[in-house]
Amino acid sequence: MARKHDFIDRVDKFIGDKIYSLRLSLGLSRQHLANALGVTHQQLQKYEKGTNRISAGRLVLIAKALDKSVNYFYVGLDTNENIQEVPEKDNKLCMEVSRNFMKLRNPNHKTAVNTLIKFLVKESA
Numbered sequence: 001m002a003r004k005h006d007f008i009d010r011v012d013k014f015i016g017d018k019i020y021s022l023r024l025s026l027g028l029s030r031q032h033l034a035n036a037l038g039v040t041h042q043q044l045q046k047y048e049k050g051t052n053r054i055s056a057g058r059l060v061l062i063a064k065a066l067d068k069s070v071n072y073f074y075v076g077l078d079t080n081e082n083i084q085e086v087p088e089k090d091n092k093l094c095m096e097v098s099r100n101f102m103k104l105r106n107p108n109h110k111t112a113v114n115t116l117i118k119f120l121v122k123e124s125a
Contacts, residue, residue: 013050015059015073020048022066024091027098036065 023033034044037058046052047062054062063070104110 008053009050011077012053014077015054016048016050018073019062019066022068022072023048024094024098026066027095027102028066029095033062033065037061 023030030041030044030048034041037044038061039047043052047054047058059070059073063072101110101113104113
C-alpha cells in the first residue's frame with residue numbers, strides 16, 4: 001500500500017488548479033482538452049482536481065496543448081501561491097464569459113471589461 005505524502009498531494013493539486021484555470025481562461029471545454037491529450041474528460045477532471053497524479057510525459061503534452069512551457073505549471077509553488085478555485089456551479093458561466101471575452105476584437109473593449117470586473121471585485125470585498 002502506498003503511503004500518503006502531503007507535500008506531493010499539494011503539488012498535484014497545485015498543478016491541477018493551474019491546468020483548470022488556464023483551460024478556463026482559454027475558453028476550452030474539458031472535453032476539447034481531453035481529446036487533444038487522448039484521455040477521457042473524466043481523467044482530465046481527476047488531473048485538474050489533483051486526484052490522479054500527472055506523469056512527466058503527460059504534463060509535457062498538457063503544456064503543448066495549452067501553449068505553455070512545463071515550467072509554467074510550477075511557478076508559484078515555492079511561494080505557496082494558490083490559484084483561486086472556481087466553484088463547480090460557476091464553471092459553465094466562466095466558460096461562457098471567457099469565450100465571449102475572446103471574441104472581442106477591440107482592445108479598448110477588453111480593457112473596459114477587465115476594469116469593470118476589477119471594480120466589481122473590489123466592491124464585493
